[in-house]
Amino acid sequence: xxEKKPKSSLRENTEAIIIAIIIAMFIRTxxxxxxxxxxxxxxxxxxxxxxxxxxxxxxxxKIPFTxxxxxxxxxxxxxxxxxxFKYPEDPSKDFIKRVVAxxxxxxxxxxxxxxxxxxxxxxxxxxxHKTQDIIPGKFSTRDNLRKIKVPENKLFVMGxxxxxxxxxRFWGFVDLTAVRGEAFIIYWSWNKDKLVPIWDxxxxxxxxxxxx
Numbered sequence: 322x323x324e325k326k327p328k329s330s331l332r333e334n335t336e337a338i339i340i341a342i343i344i345a346m347f348i349r350t351x352x353x354x355x356x357x358x359x360x361x362x363x364x365x366x367x368x369x370x371x372x373x374x375x376x377x378x379x380x381x382x383k384i385p386f387t388x389x390x391x392x393x394x395x396x397x398x399x400x401x402x403x404x405x406f407k408y409p410e411d412p413s414k415d416f417i418k419r420v421v422a423x424x425x426x427x428x429x430x431x432x433x434x435x436x437x438x439x440x441x442x443x444x445x446x447x448x449x450h451k452t453q454d455i456i457p458g459k460f461s462t463r464d465n466l467r468k469i470k471v472p473e474n475k476l477f478v479m480g481x482x483x484x485x486x487x488x489x490r491f492w493g494f495v496d497l498t499a500v501r502g503e504a505f506i507i508y509w510s511w512n513k514d515k516l517v518p519i520w521d522x523x524x525x526x527x528x529x530x531x532x533x
Contacts, residue, residue, distance in 0.1 A: 362480035377502035418478035
């Protein structure tokens with residue numbers, strides 16, 4: 322009976338690296354993925370330089386290399402969720418916004434006020450308006466948008482920084498298959514402002530914040 326030769330340390334290390342890569346790819350594809358916030362469209366909820374984790378499992382397990390087809394459904398995005406999705410006009414880019422209406426809802430914006438199903442949404446504590454100026458609907462859909470109905474399997478999303486967000490008011494609905502997941506925590510935050518001293522660049526108070 323011949324004894325098995327012990328594995329070389331090089332082979333063991335190689336196998337460990339391969340396994341680690343496979344596990345990391347599985348987690349990134351199906352469970353959690355990190356994203357960096359590049360713009361101020363979600364101020365004050367999210368600031369430029371925030372780095373967040375996104376739960377990719379919460380809306381179901383998707384089949385890899387498909388157009389978002391779901392293998393195991395869990396739940397659909399709900400109003401108030403902060404979601405990362407493929408930008409409809411350029412799917413190679415990821416956007417992050419808040420869901421304000423889902424399939425079957427009616428939506429209307431009158432002088433910056435949001436109405437869903439004919440009721441004004443009053444508890445938008447996260448919504449920020451940087452200016453009191455109101456743009457008439459004939460010039461822009463930012464502050465005034467005629468009543469529309471959200472199609473089934475679609476979402477209407479908006480940035481919390483309402484006066485400075487490129488969102489569904491301008492380019493339309495987000496398909497459920499384009500949603501990557503729900504943002505749930507800030508794990509790191511870095512202020513890139515050159516006027517801020519390097520030792521003050523880390524926003525320690527934001528690290529660990531749960532997103533709501």
